[in-house]
Amino acid sequence: MYNIDSRGLRTTVCGTDGFSDLVFVLSTVWTLVMYTVVPLVLPIILVFFASRSKRAKK
Structure with missing residues (x-):
């Protein structure tokens, strides 16, 4: 089983074929957004x- 510690982040994210730098950055940002914004920030919003809407109705 390969993990980030043994293979590195780029190989783990991109696989053995590899990606360009732009695709790597976008893929990493997409992953971070999916694991932080959706479960953490969205419920707070x-x-x-x-x-706010409950206060406006009073």
Whole structure:
């Protein structure tokens, strides 16, 4: 089993064929966004707007 420690981040993300630098950066950014923005930031934004709309109705 290969992991980042033994193979490196670029080989783990890109596979053995490799990617260009642009594709590597975009792939890494996409992965970070999917693991941080969606599960962490999106719920915070939803709670903010839900509490804001409740205050507006009062």
